[in-house]
Amino acid sequence: MSGERVVIIGAGIGGLSAAVDLCARGLDVTVIERAATAGGKLSEVHAGGVGIDSGPTVFTMRWVFEALFEAAGTTLDQHLTVRRAETLARHSWPDGATFDLFADLERSVAAVGELAGAAEAKRFRAFAARAALIYRVLEEPFIRKAKPNVLGLTLDIGLHRPADQWSIMPYRSMWSELGRYFKDPRLRQLFGRYATYCGSSPFKSPATLMLIAHVEQQGVWLVEGGMQRIPEALADLVGTLGGSIRYGETCSRIVRDGGRASAVVLASGERIEADAIIVNADPGALAGGCFGADAALAVDPTPARTRSLSALTFAFMAEAVPAPLARHNLFFSPDYVAEFDALHAGRMPEIPTVYVCAQDRPDGDGPAVTNGPERLFAIVNAPPDGDAHTYSPEEIETCRSRTFRSMERCGVRLDPRPETMAVTTPDGFEKRFPATGGALYGRAGHGWDGAFRRPGARTRMPGLYLCGGGTHPGAGVPMAALSGRSAASAVLADRASTRR
Template identity: 55%
Template sequence: MAVEINAGPGGRVRTERRGRVVVIGAGIAGLVAALRLAVSGLDVTLLERAASPGGKMRSVDVGGRAVEAGPTVFTMRWVFEEVFAQAGASLAERVALTPAGILARHAWSASERLDLFADIDASAAAIDAFAGIREADGYRRFCTRAAEVYRTLEDPFIRRERPSPIDLGRRVGLSGLGGLWRIQPFATLWGALGAYFRDPRLRQLFGRYATYCGSSPFEAPATLMLVAHVEQAGVWSIAGGLSGLAEAVAALAAERGAQVLYGTEARRIVVAGGRVAGVETASGERIPADAVVLNADISALAAGLFGQEARRAAEPVPPAERSLSAVTFCLAARAAGFPLAHHSVFFSGDYRAEFEAIRDGQLPPDPTVYVCAQDRADSGARREGPERLLCLVNAPARGERPLSREEIDTCETNMRDRLAACGLSLAAEPGAVTTTPAGFEALFPATGGALYGRASHGWTATFKRPGARTRLPGLYLAGGSVHPGPGVPMAAQSGRIAADCLLADLGRGPASTRPSAAAAMPGGTSMR
């Protein structure tokens, strides 16, 4: 499509052909890719089968209240600072952010509680009082190592296109190989934590970071300790929740020229002459395209849900290698007996047994429970009356077999028993919304309900995630199931990487897919 652009020398009007791109899926990766491509002058159409943007960043109605039903922790603010800045906008002006003083409140029983704070010294003092000076010293050493892991991987891995192990070694260079070895890529997270913590409760607390990637701490690599540094660098709450962040990115993409079509399902990626030629919708409309960015789980692509011609562009994730799913309960409830923070975690009595049950395809009889009290700030203060709560327990990704009513009821009973053991009781109002692995499978087909793509089990799992480019010319991948991995900021990064790869292949961007370097971001991380 030819379009007029500003007059050139001598007042002559020049024309330029704009590439036509269809982005499938308005999850955060698709939204970021659509925004980046629209800002670069491409003709962008974003298709989303739901009625609103966000994908997993969604809310549900509970008795007339919007309860966040997806991700609730916002970190790596610098990613979105850069996304908005590249589009000529300001994150702070578009989204109301409040820094968290308390990262999370943790409980093992009614008498065992520990808060982690944004301030390392405050956390060390709390750990000293909870478990002794030796554990507090271990915590400080752990923070130092987690920061080193993050610094080692941020530039060569998080910011760039998918590397192979050899590529990663080349990117860090000779000076970085020592750091790459020190991050213990071949050790498990659980095993590595033993070098810092003797108290099993603290190993359980910091081992939980593996679940941020949908993985077991007993099988995930030690490199996932970088999540601890990511949280330490800043956690924020967002007015309107993370679904509100998705809406802000969608609005900005539309302002910058992307056409966003909700209630429009992509049925097939059209292939002609050995490359992408467009997208066919469920209504039969065909949208021509020079390239397609697919923001969907790669399992859906490999299962042929976007057409038989495109399915060979991705390998399926075997059920045994899927990440965790969950059973979630979105409630309006009156809480009593425990001083909930915005983020609270109630740990099971036997962490290893919990993950062994999940590995065997069973719901754990004594689950760890995460509770997001969405009306509470650091102080724990809240308005009177029922409050909005998201309660989550980990579950196996076996969504092809729906849980029975009895199994769901048992899961809720076990959850309430764990909360009660820590002193918390909940009196729920009518209208609660429960989502099981089968429900997540319905929302995100062909995944079995897995929420994070492939589990990060073993050091090679990271390199099994596909990159943005595929074997099918013109098809690019984005989302939490591709590089650099799951989580809101990582998925957003995948959208940036996919857009930059596409632009480079069209001759519209630099050969390198690395985004421009950024200065220090308020509340974020300094980038070299």
């Protein structure tokens, strides 16, 4: 296939992963990226002259990237410096309780016992085993599968394994199933939060998402220099393998010729011919006509009611914060039901749960590893209404005040430098990722079949493929990488079939 050209629209983690695989197989790869840097949603903002992680901040499933670099004839360690975190996250509640979850399961069991008693510690151990079982059952037939369906998943698990079929529990909500394991409402809230990792609600998501707890238990990794080093490393590898990335270029249209995708037209008017085209963007952007009328027919639209959550984020610098922060911190609202009722109704919660990444904090306890102000990034969930609602300065200030007051209720006061504050709202995300309403994770995984409704790599237009967090297997840095590799595999398989 040497010399065959593939154009990839978008240099997010999915597009870069696809580019690495295709370049390694000898294809002529050109990546078109309208931003000035690679990464997509995995990005950083500059405040006070320094870069602050302002997208995904948790690096899990290291094996996905080890396999990607290995397939390109190199190793992850040659391109990135990562170390395993011992403390997965620190959790705080308005009642004054603080709880650390550890990479070491036995330390976590002991910590649960200190927080909620021996009986709850025993139930936590059972929950951890259940989460591990769900992951083992689904890793091969779902996570690694190109585009699973319900029947295929059932057959792959095996009709002779009814216990495994039952263990994934797609028909019970995550919230109700967690209630079987945890009597302490704080722990139910803590593990229910994992649904928001893919922009979903624990009240509407299947219990299957409990597997995310096991993914974190397998390892959370800290990337030296920040998460932005991941797309930088992949972009460098694409260049080393002979591919090219054109920054600051916008694709205005995908051309169909002879019934298949054949070229892209840039905003400048330049036309680039291609044997295959991969779109690393939300499927809603394709269906919404962002790449032309022909391409819009290649996938089904994402109804607004099925969108995943958006977010309101604050990246800022703060002076020597005396608070006992870990790298990853959660400050929970006192009423999770009320919080998600507001989000479901399209409103910002009055008392939001807040995630804070203290990028300069070491693993576990200790002051920030910096001589000056430290870098902080705070996120609260928001409705995906960025295409219908513009957040006014007054609304942003109200949300900012509620966010920081919510942290104060949990015992942590942060005093940001106002001149360093960079805020992103759902309408800001809509501008960056059009036709999404600011939804950050594609389609929400609600209902027993929500995960199967994400599109796979292939579209209805031959020669046109998809990857990214909105496609199978879903949201998150490693999942986006897997989607990119799936798109590359589909391109290679289809081109080989065409040649035969």
